[in-house]
Amino acid sequence: MKRKISAILAFIFFAVSFAYPQNQAVVKINKYCKELDEKISEEGEYRNYVMIHTVNYESNVRAIGRQNTTIKFYYTQPGDSVKEENGNVEIIDLYKPPLKITIEYNIAASQQVLINYYPDEKGNLVLYHYVSKGAYTNGEEFFYYNDGKPVKIKYMATDEGKEVLEKYKNYEKESGFAKEELKKCEGILKKFGEYKIFFDNMIKIEKLDK
Numbered sequence: 001m002k003r004k005i006s007a008i009l010a011f012i013f014f015a016v017s018f019a020y021p022q023n024q025a026v027v028k029i030n031k032y033c034k035e036l037d038e039k040i041s042e043e044g045e046y047r048n049y050v051m052i053h054t055v056n057y058e059s060n061v062r063a064i065g066r067q068n069t070t071i072k073f074y075y076t077q078p079g080d081s082v083k084e085e086n087g088n089v090e091i092i093d094l095y096k097p098p099l100k101i102t103i104e105y106n107i108a109a110s111q112q113v114l115i116n117y118y119p120d121e122k123g124n125l126v127l128y129h130y131v132s133k134g135a136y137t138n139g140e141e142f143f144y145y146n147d148g149k150p151v152k153i154k155y156m157a158t159d160e161g162k163e164v165l166e167k168y169k170n171y172e173k174e175s176g177f178a179k180e181e182l183k184k185c186e187g188i189l190k191k192f193g194e195y196k197i198f199f200d201n202m203i204k205i206e207k208l209d210k
Contacts, residue, residue, distance in 0.1 A: 023174070025146045029126045033118045036099060040074055049077045050099060053202050069105040073098045073199045095203055097123030101195050110135040117192050124148060125192045133158070139168030143188055150177060150185040 040050050057069040078093040101117040111134030118127040125148075130141040138159045144152040157168035177185070 026144050026152050026174075029118075029144055029146075032120070033127055036118065040100065050074055051077065053199070055202075064106075064108050067106055069103065071195075072102045073195075073202070074100040074102075075199070093203070095200075097196060098199050101192075101199075107134070107136070111137075117195065119192075123196070125189060128188045128192070135164065137164050137166045137168060138162065143185060145185075145189070148189065150182070153177065153181055153185075 051074070053073040053075070055071045057067075057071075059067050059069070061067045075098045076096055078095045081092045081094055082089060083092055097119055099119070103113075103115040105113050107113065111132065113133075114131040116127070116129040116131075117125060118129070120126045125145050127145070128141075128143040132139055138157065140156045140158060142152070142154040142156075143150060144154075152174045153172070155168055155171040157170055159167060173181070
């Protein structure tokens, strides 16, 4: 009996020990993203020297009609490096990865989607936040990452009693992710990588005629 109790206590200890760092990682990520959003939203010169590259798409999509998509890249003032060669001096801008990337688009006239990608200081994704509002569904999705690995998935309904076609289920998981969940986590990381490449190309294109 004593051995059985000891085994149970040991299991609980290791379970708590395993969950604690992940929970702390989520707390740290939430704090970091909140402070970043506050920094970006503050008024003043260049929003604390945070600038924005914005891309607007207007397209006509089958079964949706006109769709407007806005992508924003929040980034800090670049540093520079001086390159001298054959008597010529060239100033090279040194950009850090974007602080935050947002994507907004509509599905017909009844549904709006907002997606936020939050990287850490090293440019690694720590939070993917998806928000959908409208007549079809109302909810949010949170995907937390630590060192490129998912540490928490959360789905949250925000219908507030409204009639919608599909209702979000409130759901949270911090371990034991299913195969489909891991596949989605990998897909999010891949898309984030594509956005970072696009940001780098925007910087090059800006200089073409200057």
